[in-house]
Amino acid sequence: MAPHANGTSAASGAVGGSAGEKTPLFTVQSPDVVYTEDAIKTQYAYHTTEVTRTPDNKFVAVPKSQTYNFKVDRKVGKVGMMLVGWGGNNGTTVTAGIIANRRGLVWDTREGKREANYYGSVVMGSTIKLGTDKSGQEINIPFHDMLPMAHPNDLVIGGWDISGLGLAESMDRACVLEPSLKDLVRKEMAEMKPLPSIYYPDFIAANQEDRADNVIPGSKASWDHVEHLRKDIREFKEKNDLDKVIVLWTANTERYADIIPGINDTADNLINAIKSGHEEVSPSTVFAVASILENAPFINGSPQNTFVPGAIQFAEKHNAFIGGDDFKSGQTKMKSALVDFMISAGIKLTSIASYNHLGNNDGKNLSSQKQFRSKEISKSNVVDDMVAANSVLYKEGEHPDHTVVIKYMPAVGDNKRALDEYYAEIFLGGHQTISLFNVCEDSLLASPLIIDLVVIADLMTRVSWKSEASGDYKGFHSVLSVLSYMLKAPLTPPGTPVVNALAKQRAAVTNIFRACVGLQPESDMTLEHKLF
Ligand SMILES: NC(=O)c1ccc[n+]([C@@H]2O[C@H](COP(=O)([O-])OP(=O)(O)OC[C@H]3O[C@@H](n4cnc5c(N)ncnc54)[C@H](O)[C@@H]3O)[C@@H](O)[C@H]2O)c1
Numbered sequence: 012m013a014p015h016a017n018g019t020s021a022a023s024g025a026v027g028g029s030a031g032e033k034t035p036l037f038t039v040q041s042p043d044v045v046y047t048e049d050a051i052k053t054q055y056a057y058h059t060t061e062v063t064r065t066p067d068n069k070f071v072a073v074p075k076s077q078t079y080n081f082k083v084d085r086k087v088g089k090v091g092m093m094l095v096g097w098g099g100n101n102g103t104t105v106t107a108g109i110i111a112n113r114r115g116l117v118w119d120t121r122e123g124k125r126e127a128n129y130y131g132s133v134v135m136g137s138t139i140k141l142g143t144d145k146s147g148q149e150i151n152i153p154f155h156d157m158l159p160m161a162h163p164n165d166l167v168i169g170g171w172d173i174s175g176l177g178l179a180e181s182m183d184r185a186c187v188l189e190p191s192l193k194d195l196v197r198k199e200m201a202e203m204k205p206l207p208s209i210y211y212p213d214f215i216a217a218n219q220e221d222r223a224d225n226v227i228p229g230s231k232a233s234w235d236h237v238e239h240l241r242k243d244i245r246e247f248k249e250k251n252d253l254d255k256v257i258v259l260w261t262a263n264t265e266r267y268a269d270i271i272p273g274i275n276d277t278a279d280n281l282i283n284a285i286k287s288g289h290e291e292v293s294p295s296t297v298f299a300v301a302s303i304l305e306n307a308p309f310i311n312g313s314p315q316n317t318f319v320p321g322a323i324q325f326a327e328k329h330n331a332f333i334g335g336d337d338f339k340s341g342q343t344k345m346k347s348a349l350v351d352f353m354i355s356a357g358i359k360l361t362s363i364a365s366y367n368h369l370g371n372n373d374g375k376n377l378s379s380q381k382q383f384r385s386k387e388i389s390k391s392n393v394v395d396d397m398v399a400a401n402s403v404l405y406k407e408g409e410h411p412d413h414t415v416v417i418k419y420m421p422a423v424g425d426n427k428r429a430l431d432e433y434y435a436e437i438f439l440g441g442h443q444t445i446s447l448f449n450v451c452e453d454s455l456l457a458s459p460l461i462i463d464l465v466v467i468a469d470l471m472t473r474v475s476w477k478s479e480a481s482g483d484y485k486g487f488h489s490v491l492s493v494l495s496y497m498l499k500a501p502l503t504p505p506g507t508p509v510v511n512a513l514a515k516q517r518a519a520v521t522n523i524f525r526a527c528v529g530l531q532p533e534s535d536m537t538l539e540h541k542l543f
């Protein structure tokens with residue numbers, strides 16, 4: 012069904028098409044998989060290995076198997092995406108990109124014609140190995156066909172910004188897209204205007220103040236703000252006849268909020284702190300609370316600690332989904348793959364120097380120390396799990412030197428320059444030095460991740476599980492760690508481990524999706540090619 016633009020009032024600026032229902036690319040024939048019109052139901056044997064340590068410091072490994080029943084609702088419905096920071100570089104770029112894809116646009120550039128695509132989106136641009144055919148050839152299918160997922164072309168888009176500039180002018184301000192493409196989407200973008208937002212000056216750089224001309228009254232948290240944002244979400248949903256709204260923060264990086272016992276350490280304390288106007292409650296946390304109350308999954312694309320303990324507990328109490336933090340788009344994505352390769356190859360990485368400069372407004376905001384510190388944290392912790400997993404190379408507590416530098420250089424605009432040096436010890440006292448120069452067009456790398464985060468978060472609202480054949484199905488834990496692949500500092504359920512290794516993150520999401528259709532993880536053993 013061809014999507015059609017849903018023209019709505021400029022205030023919400025929504026565009027979008029109707030949810031397209033399509034016949035699945037594949038079906039699984041198994042006694043453990045049942046397809047009904049509304050759902051896919053599977054009985055899945057989850058195999059793990061339980062390891063115990065013996066008194067003499069040896070290990071005993073015991074294979075374990077747990078049966079889970081999964082259910083995936085097949086009706087995708089009509090999905091809305093509300094962006095906080097919609098007028099920013101990422102917000103305008105992802106909006107223009109969806110319009111360009113929906114209309115199949117082709118535009119002229121100095122290097123010739125370009126056509127709309129979703130490159131850089133793992134959902135829309137990558138494939139998953141389904142299995143092998145009788146001749147042993149791999150059959151790989153589009154990631155998007157693994158389970159019933161919303162199509163980005165169908166997303167209805169809206170959002171908020173403290174800058175009142177319309178999306179067409181914001182697109183110009185961003186300086187990301189080719190003029191020829193901008194001309195083709197300008198008319199549609201000009202109809203979009205961000206809703207006013209909450210603005211607490213102390214949380215973002217002072218150099219952002221000149222943008223703040225579209226703000227809801229009040230410079231610190233209040234319950235009126237929560238109710239105002241809730242009303243925005245409800246009205247957007249009703250006006251566009253949506254089945255689901257996903258709220259995603261792509262606004263400026265905020266400073267960290269202090270974790271204060273009695274203020275933001277529990278759900279009740281956080282709600283009281285908002286009601287009392289406590290200055291330590293950030294705009295992003297207020298957005299999270301409002302989204303949770305409207306049962307709209309809330310995803311944080313920035314590095315600040317939006318999800319203070321009270322916010323996580325609040326999400327759990329409401330069985331609402333949250334996810335974050337900080338899009339993993341360029342320099343760090345490369346790092347999480349390269350470090351995984353080096354350490355798992357037995358190469359002892361001893362130092363990582365990561366420098367980058369950029370000239371967009373994100374860089375301008377990050378030129379302020381407190382906002383930089385939020386980013387420094389998310390960019391620095393990404394190697395921890397890979398180092399901790401290799402006790403052959405690293406003693407307890409030992410880790411590579413790691414420094415992160417970000418400089419604001421207006422001249423380069425959105426085209427961030429990332430320079431990295433990886434220095435490692437190799438065989439017999441040798442050394443390996445890997446130097447990388449990586450020009451990342453930051454918003455063109457981050458925008459597809461916004462689509463991935465929204466599409467997968469929506470899917471997860473339609474996935475449920477139970478461990479016994481009887482009983483009720485329930486959702487995954489409120490903290491959507493399945494989103495980790497797209498994020499620098501993956502938020503996980505309290506007390507559970509953080510995985511940053513890029514290959515492991517991708518395997519987790521693809522194998523969970525395989526389990527939802529009753530398929531075991533892809534082991535890549537290819538025994539059929541070895542045992543004959
Ligand atoms: N490659 C990338 O672009 C990338 C990667 C990882 C993380 N991020 C993060 O994504 C975020 C957005 O990046 P960007 O390049 O689009 O930045 P940007 O500065 O262009 O856009 C941010 C927008 O947020 C608005 N804003 C600020 N505070 C707000 C509030 N309280 N409510 C509503 N709007 C508000 C600003 O007016 C601005 O329009 C930043 O936090 C950045 O660190 C970006």
Ligand SMILES: O=P([O-])([O-])O[C@@H]1[C@@H](O)[C@H](O)[C@@H](O)[C@H](O)[C@@H]1O
Nearest residue numbers: 339340341342343344367373417
């Ligand atoms: O994702 P990544 O390329 O490692 O990190 C990027 C940083 O290098 C950049 O300075 C910042 O402005 C972007 O928001 C993004 O966080």
